[in-house]
Each structure stands twice: as C-alpha cells, then as structure tokens.
Amino acid sequence: MTQARRNSISGYLFIAPQFVGFLVFVLGPIVAVFVFSLQSRSLLTGESTFIGLQNFRRMFFEDGLFLVTMRNTLVFAGGLVPANMALALGLALALSRGRRGVGFFRTVYFAPVVTSAVAWAIVWRFLLEADRGLVNQYLSVFSITGPNWLREPGWAMLSVIVNRVLKNLGMNMVIFLAAVINVPGEYYEAATLEGANAVQRFRHVTFPHIMPTTMMVLVITLVGSFKVFDTIMLMTQGGPGHATTVLVYYIYFQGFRVFRTGYASALSVVLFVVVFALTLAQWSARKRLSHYET
Amino acid sequence: MVGRVLWIVGVLACVVAVGLFGAGAQEVEDPDAPVDLRFTVWTGADSHLQLLNSIAEDYSQENPNVSVEFATIPFADYVTNVTVQLAGADKPDAGWLVETNAPEFIQAGVARDVRSEAERYDMDDWFEPALELWRDGDRLYGLPFSTSPFLILYNVDLFEEAGVPTPRELSARGEWTWERFAEVSQAIREETGVYGFQTMDGQGFDIRVWHTLIPIMRSYGTDVWDEDNNVTLNTPEAVQAVQLFHDMVFQDESVVPPGDRSDFYVGDAAMTVGQISRVPQLEEADFEWSMAVMPEGPAGRGDVIGQAGVVAYSAGEHGDIAADFVGFMTNKENVARLAEFFPPARKSVLESEEFLAANPDIPAELMREVVADSIQVGRVLTPHVNFSEIDLESRGAFDELWRRDADVQAALDRVAEVIEPLLRQ
CATH class of the missing domain: 3.40.190.10 (Periplasmic binding protein-like II)
Incomplete structure (x- = not known):
C-alpha cells in the first residue's frame, strides 16, 4: 500500500466518529422526512400508509392555507432581509471609525444577539400589549393611540419583523464591521487624493471590497428568515387569524398540533427545496458579482 | 493493513449498532423488578x-x-x-x-x-x-x-368599593343573569378603574375560547354544536349571547381584552370564571374573595362541567x-x-x-x-372526536370575532364554515 493511500485511510478513520454521528442524526432524519412526505402518517395513532404524491397535490391545489403561509413567508423575508442588511451595514460604517464611545455602541447593538431568544420574545410581548404595553403608553404621551400590535393582522406582521431585525442586527453588523475595517486604508487615501467624496468612496472602494461579505450575509439572513419559528411561536402563534403563519410554524402546526406527520414532512420537503435553491442561486451570483474573492 | 482497517471499522459499526438498538431490546419482566x-x-x-x-x-x-x-x-x-x-x-x-x-x-x-x-x-x-x-x-x-x-370567583373588596351587589347576593335574589353580570362588570370598571371580568385563566380568547362561549351559549338555549354534529354557534340565540359578551369587551371595555395580562388572582379584575382547583391561587390574595354559580340566561342556567x-x-x-x-x-x-x-x-x-x-x-x-x-x-363541555383540529383550525376565524369592529353574526358564520366539515369527518 502506498503512503498516500495509507494517509487517506487514516484520515477517513479520524473523521469516522463525527461522520457516523452526521449519518445517524442529520442525514438519516432528512432521508426519513422525504420518505414520510409520501405517506399519510398520524402522530396520534402511529398509523402510516403510502399515498404517493398526494400530500403535494393537496398542498398546491387544495390547501388554501399553504398559499397564505407561503405569502406570509415571502412578506416576512421581504421585510426582514433589506431592513436588517441596510441597518447592519449602516451601523458598521458608522461604528467602524475610532470615535469615542464606539465600543459602547457596538456592545449595545450586539447585546440582543446574545440574549435568550425566548426571554427576548416574551418581554416584547409584554411591551406590545394593547393598553398596558410600554410601547403604547409611550405613544400615548404624544396623544397617539397605538394599535393592539400583536392582535391586528398588518401590525402583527410588522411587529414580528421589527422584533426579529432588532434581535439579529448585531450579528450582521459585526460581520460587516470586520469586512469594512479590513479594506486597506491606502485605497481611501488614493480615492481622496483623486477628489472622491464620501459617497463615491463608499460606492467605488468600500462596496466592491465587502461584496463577498455582503453576499454571505444575504444568504445567511435570507435562509434564516425562511426558517423563522421561535419569534412567531412565542409572540403570535401564527395569529391573528393566520396573519403571521409562516412556513416553519405551519410545519409545526400540521405535525405537532393536528398530528399530520406525513403532511408536515411534505411541507418540510418544500422548505428544503426552497432554501436549497436560494443557496445555489446566491452561490452562483456571488461568483459573478465578487471581484475580490480569494 | 487493509485487514486491520476493516477490523476497526467493524468494531466501530458494532459499537454504534449496540448503542442504537441495544436500548430497544426487551427484557423478560420480573414482577418484583423496580418500576x-x-x-x-x-x-x-x-x-x-x-x-x-x-x-x-x-x-x-x-x-x-x-x-x-x-x-x-x-x-x-x-x-x-x-x-x-x-x-x-x-x-x-x-x-x-x-x-x-x-x-x-x-x-x-x-x-x-x-x-x-x-x-x-x-x-x-x-x-x-x-x-x-x-x-x-x-x-x-x-x-x-x-x-x-365552572363558577364565578369574585373579589368582594372591589364589589364593595363600587357599591354594587355581589354575584352571590344577586343569585340569592334570583337576579343573577348575564345582563346583570354585564352591568356590575361595567359599574366596577367605571367606579374603580379595575376590569370587571377576566376570562378563564385569561385564556378565554384563544386556547379557552370554548370555555368562554359554552356557558353563555347554553344559558341562551343553544351550544357550539349539537349531538348530531350540527353547528349551532351561529344560531340567533348564540349570536345574542356572544353579542352581549362582545359588547362587554369592546364597548363597555369592562373585560380584560385579548392580549392583556391583567389577572384576577392578583386583584386586576373583579370576577373570573374558575373551578375549585383554582382556589390555591388565592392563598396569597390580599383581598377578600368568594364564589357564585354561573349567571343565568333566557334558558335558565347552563351549568358547564x-x-x-x-x-x-x-x-x-x-x-x-x-x-x-x-x-x-x-x-x-x-x-x-x-x-x-x-x-x-x-x-x-x-x-x-x-x-x-x-x-x-x-x-x-x-x-x-x-x-x-x-x-x-x-x-x-361539548366534546368531539375531532376536537384538536376543530379547536386549532377555528382559532383563526375566532380572531376575527375578537376585534372591536367585528360583526358578531358574520364572524360566527365564518367560524361555523370552518368547523362544519371537521364536525362531519
């Protein structure tokens, strides 16, 4: 046996324990979900029968709620992703220079990220109460009667989006901050000597340099927004009506509240396909748009 | 070398297999084995x-x-x-x-x-x-x-402060109706600023919506559905019953509204629906409390167990x-x-x-x-073999009911539409 072959065998042996775990706890369940999606299964009775693609037919042609859910998921992502990225980038730019007090503000914006998501959502639920909530009490100082935030359809969606943006903003801010700080200073110097103003410096120096980071943040944030669950579960339970029922909450609802495990698995397959497609699309876009990737 | 590698892989596979399936192995039951x-x-x-x-x-x-x-x-x-x-x-x-x-x-x-x-x-x-x-x-x-x-738990101090007769006094006089219930609730709200009523455990607009509706509907002579699985929660009697409660919440504003956490057990509301299992929650209450039967409607008492x-x-x-x-x-x-x-x-x-x-x-x-x-x-409480689904699928439609500008008849028709096929399944 050659040395190279021997090396590769011992390499495989080293990764074996982790890989076995991956097979059993990650790949196995994923495959199982695909199998379940072709079955009618009940969590309550434990019965299962093979029904082919009927779950998918039902989803696209019979289940009106599925379409509502998809629309809500898109609205959520469409609201969250641009807001999160714009704010994170703006904060990163503002806090990248060594002014006094940047450390303090960086900490403030990052603090929600390390806060327990559950505690965060529950506290916000209190703040957004109709009469006694702090938000509405604050508004009433200016003679504004705030809505019952989590109980009225449009406001509920806005509330969960804003809530989620505030919670995760800090993480993207830190990633952007690292990218912005790493842009070599001599480029700015050169640009300034050429007479570029602040907007031009951002447009022609900063932005191209942080393009790979931007694409990565976009992928993470978008995929994360498709997978939102905890905020919805804790703040609105998908309500009022189905105004904030997003895809993952609907999967939970079908699988664990009304016990249709087969149908929930089929929904999970759709989520998997959507997230997978998004990731692939952005991967290829990233190659085309990033000039500085190493 | 290859032999050794195979041997190691084999051992690893065995360890994993035992770990995975060993736990499922059935042992012969010994009657004295600890359980x-x-x-x-x-x-x-x-x-x-x-x-x-x-x-x-x-x-x-x-x-x-x-x-x-x-x-x-x-x-x-x-x-x-x-x-x-x-x-x-x-x-x-x-x-x-x-x-x-x-x-x-x-x-x-x-x-x-x-x-x-x-x-x-x-x-x-x-x-x-x-x-x-x-x-x-x-x-x-x-x-x-x-x-x-189900019974009414009430805060005697708040009734005294508002100067209105207590549910038990009204009940003794034979005047303990849902209309009187709404009146005292409103009087308490006006006189003391405290809510007159909180739904059962504060969950009466969502997970306990049936606990809110069934008692009042029954005393108005109907129910949420009947024994033959026909929807009855949008009949004229039912609408009248729910309208009364809806007005209490959104016109009189004497009921702890949806999403608000004011709690009877700490003195934030004068009445609530409870059962005697809730009495331990009153152990540390700093107010005097008592209990009464549920109010009556046009069809008498609709006692709910x-x-x-x-x-x-x-x-x-x-x-x-x-x-x-x-x-x-x-x-x-x-x-x-x-x-x-x-x-x-x-x-x-x-x-x-x-x-x-x-x-x-x-x-x-x-x-x-x-x-x-x-x-x-x-x-x-009115049972059904499909209850989980009825309960969860109808909640979206009920959310329409719990709005200030809701048309009670229309909202209940919508609920009926949602639960009808589920009742028949």
Whole structure:
C-alpha cells in the first residue's frame, strides 16, 4: 500500500466518529422526512400508509392555507432581509471609525444577539400589549393611540419583523464591521487624493471590497428568515387569524398540533427545496458579482 | 493493513449498532423488578402535587417495587407534548386527560381499557353520566378524577368599593343573569378603574375560547354544536349571547381584552370564571374573595362541567401496573382526598359531609351551593372526536370575532364554515 493511500485511510478513520454521528442524526432524519412526505402518517395513532404524491397535490391545489403561509413567508423575508442588511451595514460604517464611545455602541447593538431568544420574545410581548404595553403608553404621551400590535393582522406582521431585525442586527453588523475595517486604508487615501467624496468612496472602494461579505450575509439572513419559528411561536402563534403563519410554524402546526406527520414532512420537503435553491442561486451570483474573492 | 482497517471499522459499526438498538431490546419482566411510572399532569401547583404524591406514596406502600413520578406539562401544550412523548422513546405510562380530547384519544387507541382494574373498586358508586365520555361499549378507557363545575370567583373588596351587589347576593335574589353580570362588570370598571371580568385563566380568547362561549351559549338555549354534529354557534340565540359578551369587551371595555395580562388572582379584575382547583391561587390574595354559580340566561342556567380523567397510555411500557394505579387513584378513599381541589364523580363522596368540608378555604354552604348542586345538573363541555383540529383550525376565524369592529353574526358564520366539515369527518 502506498503512503498516500495509507494517509487517506487514516484520515477517513479520524473523521469516522463525527461522520457516523452526521449519518445517524442529520442525514438519516432528512432521508426519513422525504420518505414520510409520501405517506399519510398520524402522530396520534402511529398509523402510516403510502399515498404517493398526494400530500403535494393537496398542498398546491387544495390547501388554501399553504398559499397564505407561503405569502406570509415571502412578506416576512421581504421585510426582514433589506431592513436588517441596510441597518447592519449602516451601523458598521458608522461604528467602524475610532470615535469615542464606539465600543459602547457596538456592545449595545450586539447585546440582543446574545440574549435568550425566548426571554427576548416574551418581554416584547409584554411591551406590545394593547393598553398596558410600554410601547403604547409611550405613544400615548404624544396623544397617539397605538394599535393592539400583536392582535391586528398588518401590525402583527410588522411587529414580528421589527422584533426579529432588532434581535439579529448585531450579528450582521459585526460581520460587516470586520469586512469594512479590513479594506486597506491606502485605497481611501488614493480615492481622496483623486477628489472622491464620501459617497463615491463608499460606492467605488468600500462596496466592491465587502461584496463577498455582503453576499454571505444575504444568504445567511435570507435562509434564516425562511426558517423563522421561535419569534412567531412565542409572540403570535401564527395569529391573528393566520396573519403571521409562516412556513416553519405551519410545519409545526400540521405535525405537532393536528398530528399530520406525513403532511408536515411534505411541507418540510418544500422548505428544503426552497432554501436549497436560494443557496445555489446566491452561490452562483456571488461568483459573478465578487471581484475580490480569494 | 487493509485487514486491520476493516477490523476497526467493524468494531466501530458494532459499537454504534449496540448503542442504537441495544436500548430497544426487551427484557423478560420480573414482577418484583423496580418500576418507575411516569404520570403526566397539567398542574404545577404545589398543593396539587403534594396531594398527588401522597397518593403515589400510599400506592408504593402496597407495591414496594413501584414508584410514581408526576410530570407537569403546561395546559396549553399538554395534548401536543403527551402525543409527542408517546411517539418517542421515553413514553409516559399514565396521565390526566381533558374531556374535550377524550373521544379523540380513545378512538386513536392512545388510552387502554382499564375496566377490570376499575372493577376492583366499587363500580356502582360512580355517578353514571360522569362515565359516559370514557366508555365505549364494554370498555372503559379512563376514570374521571375531576368533575368540576365552572363558577364565578369574585373579589368582594372591589364589589364593595363600587357599591354594587355581589354575584352571590344577586343569585340569592334570583337576579343573577348575564345582563346583570354585564352591568356590575361595567359599574366596577367605571367606579374603580379595575376590569370587571377576566376570562378563564385569561385564556378565554384563544386556547379557552370554548370555555368562554359554552356557558353563555347554553344559558341562551343553544351550544357550539349539537349531538348530531350540527353547528349551532351561529344560531340567533348564540349570536345574542356572544353579542352581549362582545359588547362587554369592546364597548363597555369592562373585560380584560385579548392580549392583556391583567389577572384576577392578583386583584386586576373583579370576577373570573374558575373551578375549585383554582382556589390555591388565592392563598396569597390580599383581598377578600368568594364564589357564585354561573349567571343565568333566557334558558335558565347552563351549568358547564369541566371534566378530566385519568388514563393509562396503551403505548406505555408498564401497561398493567399503570392501569392498576389508575384504578387505585380513583378508588373511594383517594377520590375523597382529591375532592379538596377536584370535585368527585363518586356518589358516596359527593353526598358526604366530608366533601363539603374537603377544602378548608371554602365554607361548606358554598361548596354545596356552588359546587355540589351544579355537578348534579351540569353537562360536560361539548366534546368531539375531532376536537384538536376543530379547536386549532377555528382559532383563526375566532380572531376575527375578537376585534372591536367585528360583526358578531358574520364572524360566527365564518367560524361555523370552518368547523362544519371537521364536525362531519
């Protein structure tokens, strides 16, 4: 046996324990979900029968709620992703220079990220109460009667989006901050000597340099927004009506509240396909748009 | 070398296989082997758990190899969590089951037949209608441990402050109607600034929406659906009943509104719907409280009983022992002990003087007037074999009802539309 072959065998042996775990706890369940999606299964009775693609037919042609859910998921992502990225980038730019007090503000914006998501959502639920909530009490100082935030359809969606943006903003801010700080200073110097103003410096120096980071943040944030669950579960339970029922909450609802495990698995397959497609699309876009990737 | 590699891979595979499947291997059952029963409940109240544990200890005295552990799951997540646990590896053995989900669980085969175990403890003593829900032909899938009428708990201090007669005074005069209920609620709101009424556990607009609607609808002569599974929650009587409550919430603003956490038990509301199991929550209340029967409507009193049973899960590992414990837990002696918080469905206990004195915080006359008498005439919450789905699918439509500008008839029509196909399934 050659040395190279021997090396590769011992390499495989080293990764074996982790890989076995991956097979059993990650790949196995994923495959199982695909199998379940072709079955009618009940969590309550434990019965299962093979029904082919009927779950998918039902989803696209019979289940009106599925379409509502998809629309809500898109609205959520469409609201969250641009807001999160714009704010994170703006904060990163503002806090990248060594002014006094940047450390303090960086900490403030990052603090929600390390806060327990559950505690965060529950506290916000209190703040957004109709009469006694702090938000509405604050508004009433200016003679504004705030809505019952989590109980009225449009406001509920806005509330969960804003809530989620505030919670995760800090993480993207830190990633952007690292990218912005790493842009070599001599480029700015050169640009300034050429007479570029602040907007031009951002447009022609900063932005191209942080393009790979931007694409990565976009992928993470978008995929994360498709997978939102905890905020919805804790703040609105998908309500009022189905105004904030997003895809993952609907999967939970079908699988664990009304016990249709087969149908929930089929929904999970759709989520998997959507997230997978998004990731692939952005991967290829990233190659085309990033000039500085190493 | 290759041989050695294969050998190592083989060993690794064996280790994984044993780890994965070894746990599932069945051992031959030794009658004296120690058994730990896990029993699911939705109460977390210390006083309840102490009582349950003392029953479990007595059982362990008789059966030294058995110990029972009570696992608390919050009411809102109870059915989901029990179902998931039963589908998983660490299955509970027995537990409480709420009446609304009983038909569904029984039909799905989740609960096991406990007739032979129950027959050891004087079956004729049970109040016959109370067993109806748990029976299917000759089989008995559970035994009620709590047959608990809904009642009005109220804050006497707030009534005094507002200068309005208390529910019990009104009831004694024969004036305790839903209209009067709405009036006193509004008067309290105006005089004291405190809400007049809070729905049951503050959950009456979502997970306990049925608990809000059924009592008032029944006293207006209807119900949410009838015995033949026809929707009746949008009939004229039902709409009239719900309109009254809707006006209380959104016009009078005398009811703790949806999403608000003002709580009766700490003095933020003057009345609430409760059961005697809620009395321990008043232990530290800094106000004087009392209780009364539910108000009357045009069709008289619509007494509602919240029933809960104990069942042995058929998926559990120690089925026979769990069933035996279910029988033991609902024998005469233990039902009498449970009666402190959970009104009994055994005639001998219900008719005893001890029951009237079972809870030291509740005077005997109240226990008779508000609890014992209501058990005789009340009916359990309206059950259905498809309840989980009806409950969850209708919640979206109910959210439309709980809006200030809602058209009650239209909103209830919408709910009816959603639940009708589910009732017929």
